[in-house]
Amino acid sequence: MKLYAKFFSLHLRSVMQYKSSFFLMTIGQFIMAFSAFLSVWFLFDRFYQVDGFTFQQVLLCFSVTLMSFSLCEGFFRGFDTFSYTVRNAEFDRILLRPRNEIFLVLASKIELSKMGRLLQAFLVFLYAIPTSGVEWNFQRVLVLVLMLLGGVCVFCGLFLLYAAICFFTIEGLEFMNIFTDGGREFGSYPMGIYGDGILRFFTFVVPIACFQYWPLLYLLGKNESLWCMLSPLVCIVFLLPCWAFWRFGVRHYQSTGS
Amino acid sequence: MITVSQLSKRFVVSRRKSGLKQATKSLFHREREFVQALDNVSFTIPDGQVVGYIGPNGAGKSTTVKILSGILTPDSGECDINGRTPWKQRREHVAEMGVVFGQRSQLWWDVPVGDSFDLLRDIYRVPENRYRANVAELTERLQLEEILRTPARQLSLGQRMRCEIAASLLHDPKVLFLDEPTIGLDAVSKLAVRDFIREINRDRGVTVILTTHDMQDIEALAQRILLIGKGRVLLDGTLEQLKQQYGRGSVTVSYSGGEVQKLSELEIVEQEPGRLTVSTDGSREDTARVIAQLTAALSITDISVKGPDAEEMVVSLYREYRV
Numbered sequence: 001m002k003l004y005a006k007f008f009s010l011h012l013r014s015v016m017q018y019k020s021s022f023f024l025m026t027i028g029q030f031i032m033a034f035s036a037f038l039s040v041w042f043l044f045d046r047f048y049q050v051d052g053f054t055f056q057q058v059l060l061c062f063s064v065t066l067m068s069f070s071l072c073e074g075f076f077r078g079f080d081t082f083s084y085t086v087r088n089a090e091f092d093r094i095l096l097r098p099r100n101e102i103f104l105v106l107a108s109k110i111e112l113s114k115m116g117r118l119l120q121a122f123l124v125f126l127y128a129i130p131t132s133g134v135e136w137n138f139q140r141v142l143v144l145v146l147m148l149l150g151g152v153c154v155f156c157g158l159f160l161l162y163a164a165i166c167f168f169t170i171e172g173l174e175f176m177n178i179f180t181d182g183g184r185e186f187g188s189y190p191m192g193i194y195g196d197g198i199l200r201f202f203t204f205v206v207p208i209a210c211f212q213y214w215p216l217l218y219l220l221g222k223n224e225s226l227w228c229m230l231s232p233l234v235c236i237v238f239l240l241p242c243w244a245f246w247r248f249g250v251r252h253y254q255s256t257g258s
Numbered sequence: 259m260i261t262v263s264q265l266s267k268r269f270v271v272s273r274r275k276s277g278l279k280q281a282t283k284s285l286f287h288r289e290r291e292f293v294q295a296l297d298n299v300s301f302t303i304p305d306g307q308v309v310g311y312i313g314p315n316g317a318g319k320s321t322t323v324k325i326l327s328g329i330l331t332p333d334s335g336e337c338d339i340n341g342r343t344p345w346k347q348r349r350e351h352v353a354e355m356g357v358v359f360g361q362r363s364q365l366w367w368d369v370p371v372g373d374s375f376d377l378l379r380d381i382y383r384v385p386e387n388r389y390r391a392n393v394a395e396l397t398e399r400l401q402l403e404e405i406l407r408t409p410a411r412q413l414s415l416g417q418r419m420r421c422e423i424a425a426s427l428l429h430d431p432k433v434l435f436l437d438e439p440t441i442g443l444d445a446v447s448k449l450a451v452r453d454f455i456r457e458i459n460r461d462r463g464v465t466v467i468l469t470t471h472d473m474q475d476i477e478a479l480a481q482r483i484l485l486i487g488k489g490r491v492l493l494d495g496t497l498e499q500l501k502q503q504y505g506r507g508s509v510t511v512s513y514s515g516g517e518v519q520k521l522s523e524l525e526i527v528e529q530e531p532g533r534l535t536v537s538t539d540g541s542r543e544d545t546a547r548v549i550a551q552l553t554a555a556l557s558i559t560d561i562s563v564k565g566p567d568a569e570e571m572v573v574s575l576y577r578e579y580r581v
Contacts, residue, residue, distance in 0.1 A: 002380070003380050003381065006376075006377055006380050007377070010366060010369055010373060010377060013368070013369050013373070014366065014367070014368035014369055017368045017369075017409075089362065092324065092329050092359075092362075093362070093364055095327075095328060095329045095348065095352070096327060096328075096329065096352050096355070096357050097352060097381050097382075098349045098350070098352045098353035098381070098382060099349065099381055100349075251331060253329070253330070254269065254330070255324055255329055255330055
């Protein structure tokens, strides 16, 4: 952790070499996320309700997804851009250090400009908590925390998977973005509204629904079952196969260049 | 102590002809080819030796270095460096290793070099007093005083290379891999780097494995040479032995008169009116014999003697082994 703080401060100092670029990027990220927010808003301006969810309830879901995604994108950036790391053999260097390679990839890139998006998510979050009509009690706050944690786990797992594929293809595979960026866009709304097939896919294969749709039902008192309450834990389990695949990839790493 | 036995590594390469049509075709059907990068490579290097690891491009030098430093896993074979197998106990192993890639930097681009060093201290968990002592020593020997406060992006290549080497020695490694450490450097920087490597080897007993295409590096530093080509070890010996076996020297004379026909038993390399080049085997005795014959037959106005040249020697070696 101390070492991570060191890396963090170096990243911060590097970024501060280009101050105006940094601030423009952050503002840009904020505006980009804002457009996603607007699209939700315009939709509700028309329809008032989607599949029984009110505007504020959808916003709660939207902000949880966006917040966990931007946390991941900021701190797991090293995995998102991993194809470059593999292609210019930067990963050789990482393997030459006597530390865990996941940690080093994690620390190799910290994208502070993604904080613009995080800030946006946080503001929406603050607005949605009191207005969503949830009767807050201890369990429900706990579930909300679990939702965020689960979201971070799912996106981290996806980034890790994406990075591990780079070991075999060298190039990154754009189709993975369906799950990462796509997951974020999809995840703006509770997964239930897309129908059973998609809900099942996003529950059992890529457990995005497990940190938003199911626990959201619990929060709103629509379904008080234990499954709905603890479904974010599935997201943590999702990390295991991703990690195993990463280990498999590292062993097949082929390096490039002289 | 480094022991390598029967190391083999094969790469899969997909090939295609250039052009858009071929590129589209290769999307669906790939021609795959296997390249044997290393083929039963074995050698032993005792502690504290400086080994020049040479061979033409694509011979397998980098692959060997990458396997020895734990980056790649070989297909078969064994390797033992100070009691550890690099790819199995990677973390423990790399803690005792320093690696410099001449063409790639390990310094942070936008922050002063000193900050990069501090980070390395934390990554390698170097005790504070060792770190201070090392930085002080390296700063003095490599004249880094000014440079430490400069961001890496503003350094010249020579300055950067000195920092790279310093960076790889901060954690007191026992083995140092240098991959083309003098590439692109000017004459002064080259000499400085060479001197420093020699000192480090002498004072700290660091085992150095040096891959380079610069034969002057080899001549200045290597106590032993390993020649690799097409994935095999072709030669293993000292530079002196190599010179005796493969070195050729020559004597060039300008003359004003005499009988060239008398010299039929000498090996004439080049001949033009008034000028003659004769080859020798590079030894002092043979050179003396040739000069004696030349002076007996011709009236010489000028003479120049050339000893075995490492560069030419390697060229003839490569040619002989067809690598």
